[in-house]
Amino acid sequence: xxxxxxxxxxxxxxxxxxxxxxxxxxxxxxxxxxxxxxxxxxxxxxxxxxxxxxxxxxxxxxxxxxxxxxxxxxxxxxxxxxxxxxxxxxxxxxxxxxxxxxxxxxxxxxxxxxxxxxxxxxxxxxxxxxxxxxxxxxxxxxxxxxxxxxxxxxxxxxxxxxxxxxxxxxxxxxxxxxxxxxxxxxxxxxxxxxxxxxxxxxxxxxxxxxxxxxxxxxxxxxxxxxxxxxxxxxxxxxxxxxxxxxxxxxxxxxxxxxxxxxxxxxxxxxxxxxxxxxxxxxxxxxxxxxxxxxxxxxxxxxxxxxxxxxxxxxxxxxxxxxxxxxxxxxxxxxxxxxxxxxxxxxxxxxxxxxxxxxxxxxxxxxxxxxxxxxxxxxxxxxxxxxxxxxxxxxxxxxxxxxxxxxxxxxxxxxxxxxxxxxxxxxxxxxxxxxxxxxxxxxxxxxxxxxxxxxxxxxxxxxxxxxxxxxxxxxxxxxxxxxxxxxxxxxxxxxxxxxxxxxxxxxxxxxxxxxxxxxxxxxxxxxxxxxxxxxxxxxxxxxxxxxxxxxxxxx
Numbered sequence: 001x002x003x004x005x006x007x008x009x010x011x012x013x014x015x016x017x018x019x020x021x022x023x024x025x026x027x028x029x030x031x032x033x034x035x036x037x038x039x040x041x042x043x044x045x046x047x048x049x050x051x052x053x054x055x056x057x058x059x060x061x062x063x064x065x066x067x068x069x070x071x072x073x074x075x076x077x078x079x080x081x082x083x084x085x086x087x088x089x090x091x092x093x094x095x096x097x098x099x100x101x102x103x104x105x106x107x108x109x110x111x112x113x114x115x116x117x118x119x120x121x122x123x124x125x126x127x128x129x130x131x132x133x134x135x136x137x138x139x140x141x142x143x144x145x146x147x148x149x150x151x152x153x154x155x156x157x158x159x160x161x162x163x164x165x166x167x168x169x170x171x172x173x174x175x176x177x178x179x180x181x182x183x184x185x186x187x188x189x190x191x192x193x194x195x196x197x198x199x200x201x202x203x204x205x206x207x208x209x210x211x212x213x214x215x216x217x218x219x220x221x222x223x224x225x226x227x228x229x230x231x232x233x234x235x236x237x238x239x240x241x242x243x244x245x246x247x248x249x250x251x252x253x254x255x256x257x258x259x260x261x262x263x264x265x266x267x268x269x270x271x272x273x274x275x276x277x278x279x280x281x282x283x284x285x286x287x288x289x290x291x292x293x294x295x296x297x298x299x300x301x302x303x304x305x306x307x308x309x310x311x312x313x314x315x316x317x318x319x320x321x322x323x324x325x326x327x328x329x330x331x332x333x334x335x336x337x338x339x340x341x342x343x344x345x346x347x348x349x350x351x352x353x354x355x356x357x358x359x360x361x362x363x364x365x366x367x368x369x370x371x372x373x374x375x376x377x378x379x380x381x382x383x384x385x386x387x388x389x390x391x392x393x394x395x396x397x398x399x400x401x402x403x404x405x406x407x408x409x410x411x412x413x414x415x416x417x418x419x420x421x422x423x424x425x426x427x428x429x430x431x432x433x434x435x436x437x438x439x440x441x442x443x444x445x446x447x448x449x450x451x452x453x454x455x456x457x458x459x460x461x462x463x464x465x466x467x468x469x470x471x472x473x474x475x476x477x478x479x480x481x482x483x484x485x486x487x488x489x490x491x492x493x494x495x496x497x498x499x500x501x502x503x504x505x506x507x508x509x510x511x512x513x514x515x516x517x518x519x520x521x522x523x524x525x526x527x528x529x530x531x532x533x534x535x536x537x538x539x540x541x542x543x544x545x546x547x548x549x550x551x552x553x554x
Contacts, residue, residue: 030049050544089444090447097230105136134161167310192312233266237547239455257295270299302339329359409458415473460489464529465530519537519541
């Protein structure tokens, strides 16, 4: 070989080395998978390379394997389906975690079952300890529950158990006595105290009236808070959830910080503060910044109305089954406008609960007014729940760039009885997923856990099939509002990331984004949608680390 040939071989070798060395080496390569990336430019892939907590490559196996080094761990997924980690855009994290260890009433179908379970749970407590949580439903019962049902089985323990929507709760007589509530106490603004024919409180408190009892409940200890948050994260991970928007997270941010400092945090959290205290969040951000990819803030949460199940959602027309009632605003219009305007001027994201069509219409009007007054910017106003919308307001979401933050599990739950409350006409645009998406609206999905289970697979099933939980709507409740599996996946991933200004770091599986992903036992995009209910999360990964494995949690 002459000198020219030798030089050519050396140059070719250097070029080859340079090309290979340009591929960032990875710690882990996932192969033999059906990967739905959430990236419209490359919707599906076979393999994915991860370095540290970040994705470095997604694509076909041969391309991704170029990121292999001697230290790279190769994981064969056996053909399983992978998606970006689910983002639950609406949770009450502390209460959800606490309720996991409390009395379970969600599936209690009769008053007798409620009484028996509360009685059994009370035997596990010390005198004076409160019985909380519960999440009872009450549908099909002849009356709302009453204190007299449970007084004899809880003589030494105050009780305040919530309806599953969180807008109504049952207190026993001991709890009312501790709170000083008797026949002389009147309703308060934005709330109702149920009373019997003699004017005595029955034990049912709705919306703001619930505060009369809740203020007497002792605050949990730091240990109890931390334990509940860790339990919540483990539960979320078992359902494929890698990030949440904690709409009441400011109430337990110290606990979240302690959990993180202990090395136990496995769920990323975007936390919000009560809108009436927006200035405190502004000062926090000026002092400490918005946080990082594990704990991040930037938004405030408020309420316009209550819930459909409690007859406190605000409607333009009266309830079909209760013509004297059209719901209520839990805050005054004057306060809401002031808080929204001031928060927006402070460049905080505004996130407001509105369920009834009157509440939603008011909120859209206020968002439009505030946007005009405060000037153009990327504000991403959100309407939490967005359940019952007058047709004319659907397009306004898109026009005003308002995010519809919705919970599809609620649709297949409420669909069992909503017609009785609001009639057929208003049903047509209840949980209007299809109409909103067709109008160009960004729809982000969540659970409202503890109110509903934080189970994105069941949420996707609900959005795609709209089959109600009682099995009475096999073709779907308001079937014209069904959406596709891919649309539902986007609502739980990239759209939910957008809803917290985090679409550049998560929500899809792309190079440069966080390696948060979920592994399912089947391809959710290929099976009969009815079978989605039976799908199982096999693994959950956060930042390139496995935080849940079903095979290890049997």
